[in-house]
Amino acid sequence: MFDLICHIEGGRSYPSQAITLIESGFCFGKRFQIPESASLSFSFIIKDKNLDRGSPILNIGDIPVKLRLDSKDDASSTWISTFKKPFSNYESAYDNIFFNNAGNTVISIEFTNSSICKKLNIDVLASKENEALCQEMLGYMSSKFDDVINLCFSRTLKGTGNDDQSKECNISKLISEAERGISTIESLWPFFSRNIRSVPERNIAIQRGGIPDSPEGLIWLSQNQSNIIFCDINEQTVRINNLPAKIFDSAVEKIKQNTNIKENLVILSYLSQIQKNF
Incomplete structure (x- = not known):
C-alpha cells in the first residue's frame, strides 16, 4: 500500500x-x-x-x-x-x-x-493573466481561420480567391515582413552596436575636495567662498596669493554621453515595431 x-x-x-x-x-x-x-x-x-x-x-x-x-x-x-x-x-x-x-x-x-x-x-x-492571453490568442486564430488553414496546408501560403486580398494571406505577409526585418537587423547589427550615436552634455556637480575645471566651476566657487580656507602646506589643494589653501566643496564639470537622439530613436522605434507586431 x-x-x-x-x-x-x-x-x-x-x-x-x-x-x-x-x-x-x-x-x-x-x-x-x-x-x-x-x-x-x-x-x-x-x-x-x-x-x-x-x-x-x-x-x-x-x-x-x-x-x-x-x-x-x-x-x-x-x-x-x-x-x-x-x-x-x-x-x-x-x-x-x-x-x-x-x-x-x-x-x-x-x-x-x-x-x-x-x-x-x-x-x-x-492564472487570470494567462487565461486572458489564451482567450486573445484563440480569438485571433478564430478571426483568421482561413489564414491559419493556408499557413498549415498550403505550400505557397497563397489564398484561394481572385481578389488582391486573397492572393496572399495576412499571416504569410507578417511572416515575410518578420523575415525581412530580422535579416536586416542581423546584417546591420554590428554597425548599430559599434556606431551608437551620442551627444556630450556638460553638467556641473558639487564634489568634496574637487578642483574647478570649467568657467562655470570658477564662478560657483567665487560665489561660495566659504568653501576656501587657508591651511598647512601639506593639506593644500590650491595656492592663493602664494599662500596654501584647500577647498572643501567645489563645482566639477561632468560630461555625460546622451544617446537619446533622433538617429537612435529611429532604430529603436523600428526594433520596437518588429517586437510588437511579430
Whole structure:
C-alpha cells in the first residue's frame, strides 16, 4: 500500500493545502485541480514492507521527478520530491512545475522492479493573466481561420480567391515582413552596436575636495567662498596669493554621453515595431 500526496503552497487566490492523489494504492478516477502558478511538493509514502518493488518513480507528463528517501522505519518509508534550480543547482522540495503550462496533464507513479503503474489526470488551472492571453490568442486564430488553414496546408501560403486580398494571406505577409526585418537587423547589427550615436552634455556637480575645471566651476566657487580656507602646506589643494589653501566643496564639470537622439530613436522605434507586431 502506498499514498501519493501533493502539497500546495498558498498563493494570492488559493490557500495552502495537501491533496491526496493516491490513497492506499487506489486512484479514484477524480480529476484534481491545481493552480498553474502554485509551488508544489510531492510526498510518496510506502506503508508495507514489500521491498521487491524497488524504488518509486514519479512522472509528470513525460518528465521524471526525482524522489529522495526522507525517512524510514519498520512500518513505512517516506520519499519526497527534489527539484534542482537550473542556474544555482540548489535543490528544493518545492517548485513551480506547471508555470505557463495550463491545461490537462497526467501524473504517474511506478516502481523500478514492478509492473505496477498508477496514473491520474490533473487539470492545471490557468492564472487570470494567462487565461486572458489564451482567450486573445484563440480569438485571433478564430478571426483568421482561413489564414491559419493556408499557413498549415498550403505550400505557397497563397489564398484561394481572385481578389488582391486573397492572393496572399495576412499571416504569410507578417511572416515575410518578420523575415525581412530580422535579416536586416542581423546584417546591420554590428554597425548599430559599434556606431551608437551620442551627444556630450556638460553638467556641473558639487564634489568634496574637487578642483574647478570649467568657467562655470570658477564662478560657483567665487560665489561660495566659504568653501576656501587657508591651511598647512601639506593639506593644500590650491595656492592663493602664494599662500596654501584647500577647498572643501567645489563645482566639477561632468560630461555625460546622451544617446537619446533622433538617429537612435529611429532604430529603436523600428526594433520596437518588429517586437510588437511579430
